[in-house]
Every structure is written in C-alpha cells, then in structure tokens.
Amino acid sequence: MAGAFRPMSFCSSTSHHGLNTAWDGDLFNNRRNSSISLEDIAPLSFNKDVTQAILHATNDVNAMPELPDVETFKRYVDRTSLHRRISGVDVRSAYVLKGVSMDELARRLKGCRFESSRRHGKHLFVRTDGDFWLRLHFGMTGSLRYFKHEQRTPRHTRVLFVFANGHRLAVEDQRKFGEVGLLKDVDEFLKKRALGRDALDISLPQFKEIFGKHRGAVKTILLNQKLIAGIGNIYADEILFRARIHPATQVSALKEKTVAKLFRAARDILKKAIDAKADMDRMPKSWLLPRRGKGRKCPRCGRELKSTTIGGRTAWFCAQCQKRAH
Numbered sequence: 559m560a561g562a563f564r565p566m567s568f569c570s571s572t573s574h575h576g577l578n579t580a581w582d583g584d585l586f587n588n589r590r591n592s593s594i595s596l597e598d599i600a601p602l603s604f605n606k607d608v609t610q611a612i613l614h615a616t617n618d619v620n621a622m623p624e625l626p627d628v629e630t631f632k633r634y635v636d637r638t639s640l641h642r643r644i645s646g647v648d649v650r651s652a653y654v655l656k657g658v659s660m661d662e663l664a665r666r667l668k669g670c671r672f673e674s675s676r677r678h679g680k681h682l683f684v685r686t687d688g689d690f691w692l693r694l695h696f697g698m699t700g701s702l703r704y705f706k707h708e709q710r711t712p713r714h715t716r717v718l719f720v721f722a723n724g725h726r727l728a729v730e731d732q733r734k735f736g737e738v739g740l741l742k743d744v745d746e747f748l749k750k751r752a753l754g755r756d757a758l759d760i761s762l763p764q765f766k767e768i769f770g771k772h773r774g775a776v777k778t779i780l781l782n783q784k785l786i787a788g789i790g791n792i793y794a795d796e797i798l799f800r801a802r803i804h805p806a807t808q809v810s811a812l813k814e815k816t817v818a819k820l821f822r823a824a825r826d827i828l829k830k831a832i833d834a835k836a837d838m839d840r841m842p843k844s845w846l847l848p849r850r851g852k853g854r855k856c857p858r859c860g861r862e863l864k865s866t867t868i869g870g871r872t873a874w875f876c877a878q879c880q881k882r883a884h
Contacts, residue, residue, distance in 0.1 A: 621838075623696035624680060625757055625788030626831035631694075631702050632677045635684060638704040639719070639727050644670050648718040654731060655717075656693075656739040666690070666740060667719070676744060678756050679787025683744050690742050697735030703728045757788040758828055765821045769809050776812065776820070777805035778869040789824065791871050792847055793831065797824045798875065799846040799858075804882035805873040806866060811883040850874040 623631075647664040649655065655663060670686040677683070684692040694700075703712050704727050711718060715728040717738050729738060741747050755764060768785050769776075779785060780794040789797070798805050800823040803816065812820075834840035838848050844857050854863050856876035864877045 621792055622698045622790055623700055624790035624793050624836075625677075625828055626793070626834075626836040627701075628677055628680050628682050628696065628788075629832050630836045631696070632675050632682055634702055634704070635672065635675050635682070635727070638725075639684075639721070640672050640674065642671060642725070643722040644668060644672075644719055645722045646720040648720065649716075650718065651716040651731075651734060653716075653734050654729070654736050654738050656737045658738075658740050663717075663738070663740065667692070678744070678748055679753055679783060680790070681753075681787075683741065690740055691744055693737070693739045693741050693747070694729065695737040697731060697733065697737065699730075699732040700736035701730045703730060752784050753787045754783060754785040755787065757786050757824060760786060762818060762821050765824075766814065766817055769812060769817045769820075773809055775805065775868050776803055776807045776809055777871075777873055779809055780824075781869065781871065788828070791873075792850065793827060795850065795874050796831075796845060796847050797827050798873075799880065800827055802880055804877075804880040805868055805875050807883045816883075846874065846876075 644667050647667050649660040649663060652660050658666075666688065667686065670688050672684045672692070673687050674685045675682065676685070676691075680695060682694040682696075684694070686692065699714075704725060705711075706725055711726070712728050712730045714730045714732040716731045716734065716736070717729040719727040719729075721727070729736070754760075754768075765786075769779060772779055772782075772785065777794050777798060780789050780797065781791065795805065797820065801816070801820045803812075803820060831841065841847055846857065846863075849855065849857055849863065851863075851874070852865070855861065856863055856879060859876060859878050861876060861878045863874050865872055865874050867873070
C-alpha cells in the first residue's frame with residue numbers, strides 16, 4: 559500500500575527546542591460550532607484576539623477541507639504543537655489509520671517531538687525528530703484541535719496526541735473518511751500516489767501545459783488531483799466564478815489568454831482564502847462561496863445561481879456571468 563510505514567528508529571526523548579512562533583495569525587478552522595471555552599485553549603500565551611478566532615466557527619458542515627483549510631491546519635500545528643514531547647497517543651478509531659497499526663503508531667511516536675510540517679495539496683505531513691513523518695488527510699470532515707483538559711476532548715476525536723506539557727492535539731473526523739499514517743519519505747509517497755503539483759506551486763507554463771494536454775470540462779480538470787493537487791469542489795466553483803468561466807466549458811474551447819486568466823484567479827482565490835483562515839465569514843462579500851445554494855443570488859449581477867452536476871460533483875455558477883464557451 560502506498561505510504562505504508564516501514565520499520566524505523568524510535569524517537570529520542572532528550573532533545574529540546576523552543577516553541578516556533580513564526581506564525582501569529584488567527585488559528586483554527588471554521589467548519590463546525592465549537593464547545594471549547596476560552597480557558598481551555600492553549601498555550602496560555604495566546605492573546606485574546608487569537609483565542610477568539612480559534613473559537614469562531616460557521617455552520618457550513620458540508621464543506622470538505624481543501625488546500626486553504628489544510629494550509630490553515632499546517633500553521634495551526636506549527637503554532638501549537640511543534641517541539642513538544644509526545645508522552646502518548648490515544649487511537650480512538652483504528653478505521654482512520656492507513657499502513658500502521660494502533661500499537662505501532664503509539665509506540666513509534668511516544669517520546670518524539672514534531673519538528674516541522676509540510677503541506678502538499680490536501681495532505682499535511684509533520685516531521686518528527688525520529689526521522690519519519692506523520693501523514694494527515696482530512697477526508698470530508700477532518701480538523702484539528704489543540705486543548706488542555708482531557709475531559710474536554712472533542713466528541714469526534716479519532717486520534718489524540720498527548721504532550722508532556724499536559725496539552726493534547728486531537729484529530730477530529732465525524733465521518734471517518736480521513737487518514738492518519740506514518741511515512742519515511744514524503745516525496746516517495748507523492749510519487750506513488752501520482753499527485754500533481756501543488757496548486758500554489760505550479761507555474762503558468764505548467765498550468766497551460768496541463769490544459770493543453772487534457773480534454774473534458776474545465777471544472778473536472780481543476781478537481782483532478784493527479785494534475786493539480788489541492789483544489790476541491792467549492793474553490794473550483796469560486797475560481798471559475800472569478801474567471802467568468804462556465805464550469806462545463808470544454809478545455810478545448812478555452813483560449814490561451816483565458817487559461818492565463820484562470821491561472822491568476824486560482825492563485826488569488828487560494829491565497830486570499832488562506833489569509834482568511836478558510837473562514838467563510840472573513841471572505842469577500844463579492845465571492846460566490848458564502849452564497850452557494852438553492853435560491854441564492856449572484857453577488858455580481860443579482861440573478862439566481864444555478865447548479866449542475868459535473869464529474870459527479872455539484873457545481874454552482876451564475877449563468878449570466880459565466881457564459882459557456884463553444
């Protein structure tokens with residue numbers, strides 16, 4: 559199985575590093591209402607504004623984690639969980655484990671510290687001081703929460719990392735479509751999974767090459783993780799709305815300048831969503847994303863939004879603003 563964990567050395571529990579404070583932005587994701595209180599957020603050095611941002615949540619429980627969400631999770635891990643010794647791992651659902659058993663995950667990580675993190679597309683990789691990586695994929699409903707008291711463990715916690723400082727990092731996943739595993743080599747994993755370049759690392763010439771070599775609906779190309787990694791259903795809709803392209807438009811009908819416009823839209827939307835911490839309430843009112851749904855209006859022209867199914871996924875668009883090219 560791709561990414562299966564191989565035997566490797568145990569972590570050392572003697573090294574020590576200071577807390578990485580390189581990212582001081584608002585933390586946490588926006589996908590579900592939180593029952594955690596201010597006094598349960600850690601570390602205690604967080605200021606009140608940051609803590610309030612962690613508590614912020616929206617009711618959009620149907621949105622799946624995409625690149626901006628996973629980048630937010632990455633920065634959350636960097637800010638809360640690096641350089642802290644792991645005293646134990648509590649696996650509450652082995653269903654999410656991939657290529658590693660409950661006992662092996664706990665045994666290998668005990669005494670380790672998370673040292674750094676890396677994101678590619680929708681995957682998050684956290685390097686340990688034992689020279690291997692923790693792999694996290696958030697499926698449809700995954701998220702992370704760092705907190706103090708064990709009795710406040712989130713309801714849908716599937717894996718719980720317990721740190722020596724008394725805090726915990728919970729991997730939440732209500733529907734259990736996420737994945738938790740261990741890796742020796744991230745690049746080898748990406749190669750075996752045949753994942754495309756990360757959507758924020760791809761260049762314009764590479765983007766043009768993809769659209770020049772493949773056929774099908776433009777939204778289908780954007781969603782193909784083997785071509786471009788990280789874009790999911792809702793951000794594909796947003797990118798196409800920004801570029802004024804109908805999601806069912808065939809790639810062969812796109813002019814070169816339109817592909818360039820799509821590339822710029824993708825980069826801008828993803829970066830702005832990251833700046834907003836993937837929080838819909840922080841996104842521009844001119845965006846489609848907060849308005850997706852039956853009976854909702856286009857933020858640009860005011861006409862009712864339409865939906866269709868493309869490649870098995872629901873696409874929302876404005877038929878007036880996004881004319882289908884032929």
